[in-house]
Amino acid sequence: MTKSGTRIRHLVARRNSDGALRFYWSPSATLKAAGFAVVRLHGDLADAAAQAEAWNRKADDFYKGVEPAKAPASKSIAGLIALFLGAPAFKELGPRSRADHTYYLGMLENYAGDVPYASFSRIAAEDWLFKVKEKHGPTMRFHCYSTARRLYSWAEQRGVVTVNPFSKLDVPTPSRRAVTWRLEHLAIMQQAAVAAGRPSMALACAMAFYLMQREADVLHMLRSADDGEVMTFKQRKTGKDMEIHIHPELRSWISKTPKSDTAMTFVVDEATGRPYNEHTFRRRFAEIRAAAGIPKELQFMDLRRSGATYLGESGGTEDEIASMTGHENREMLAIYVKKNRRFTQNAVVKMADYAAATTKKQGENN
Known part of the structure; x- marks a missing residue:
């Protein structure tokens, strides 16, 4: 079919x-x-x-009667990858992380699957990463590098190898995306989605912004997660249990978006009555974004970070932002949330309010 x-x-x-x-x-x-x-x-x-x-x-x-391909030799990179993919360390990863690891390690296997893993040198590692960058760009190179480094680190910890050829290679972290959605962008996108007969897309945007969750979590979010006040779910990438109070604007979009009779998720493809797969969702999103006249630099994945930044601008603390995004590492959170002048403005307002309250209290005591 x-x-x-x-x-x-x-x-x-x-x-x-x-x-x-x-x-x-x-x-x-x-x-x-x-x-x-x-x-x-x-x-x-x-x-x-x-x-x-x-x-x-x-x-x-x-x-x-053709002779089947032989299984990868146990001492080859392909064999090492197969060993890692069957290990608890891999199985404990979230679904999306497992898929990403499998994809990036598949690129390594395609390049050097038959090479003995013990003889794969730093020069070979650098050559592979150079070719990945030439074909796919620096971001893909970084993901391949970090995944391969993790593979060899796992093997090194278990005494399978004595040297990690990917350790301390000069592979810079790709620049963090700095673009953010403003509320006016979000409103225009949602209006265009409704006009295109895709209220599901407007709801998805609201969920990503106000729940501050990844695309996969938005697309797989079940209506049963909503108890009327709090959304309770497990993040697909991290496996972290989340409980997030529902913003009034998101509640409004949930209420006015038609429910599907054939699917249990919030976000449903109007053309099929079923949940979107990620490829169809991204195509439809791009079409509506273009019709709305919104710059293509603003992507769906930016809504999560934009919501977190907006919460910070509103006076939210790092702990409050982390409770929404699921980040446990403050350094990661600091990189993730885009700081701007509104943060310093809020800081000054809080200081002024505190000073006024302190002065008032001292006056009352006197």
Whole structure:
């Protein structure tokens, strides 16, 4: 099954408990008996179709009697990656972090999967990261670097390797995004979403801004998380349990956004009546943003940080901001929240109010 209507062998779609559509490659009984297993496919339908076709080619090779590809040698980088992906340290990561690690380590495996992990040098590591930067940019290079460094650090701690070729490489942290949504931007975006027949997009923007959560948490947020006053959920990336009081503006958008009869999430694709997958959501968001005339530099992921910055401008303390975002590291929070003159203005107002209250109290005591 594809968008063109062509059916692809062994490609099946299933809905999970929250109504989201998932794709799988489901082999026949004959293939299962030969050692093939059901495989979870990633991405949207087009991505899943390409992955299913790749598995079908392997199945065809089996029927033709072609020698199957050998499993990665245990001493190779591919073998080390496989070992890490099966370890508790990896399984304890949040769903999004596991997906990211798998993706970045897959890039390393594609580059040097057959290389013995003990002989992979710093020069080889630098060469790989240089090529990643040339093709994908500095941000992708940094993510690949930090993930590969973690892989080798994990192996080093267990005595599997004695040297980490990624340790202390000169890979600068990419510049933090400094753009923020203002309330007027948010209002224009929401108006455009409603005009386009996508009130779900307006609600998603409100959730990201006022709950200060990531895209994945917004898209997977169940209506059962709302007890009428507080939203209770677990962050998908960190696994942290969150309890956040619902802002009146967000409550207004929840109340006026139609509920789906077929999905349990807040944010539902009006075209399907089902939760969005991230690819479709981002396409629709970009379309509405363009129609609204909002600069493309303002991305959905910036709404979370913008909400945190707005809370800081409003006089929120670091502890109050952290209670919303889930950050436990104050240094990370300081990087995350964009400081501006409103912060210093609030500081001066608080000092003045405190001085006035102190003077008043001293007068009363005299």
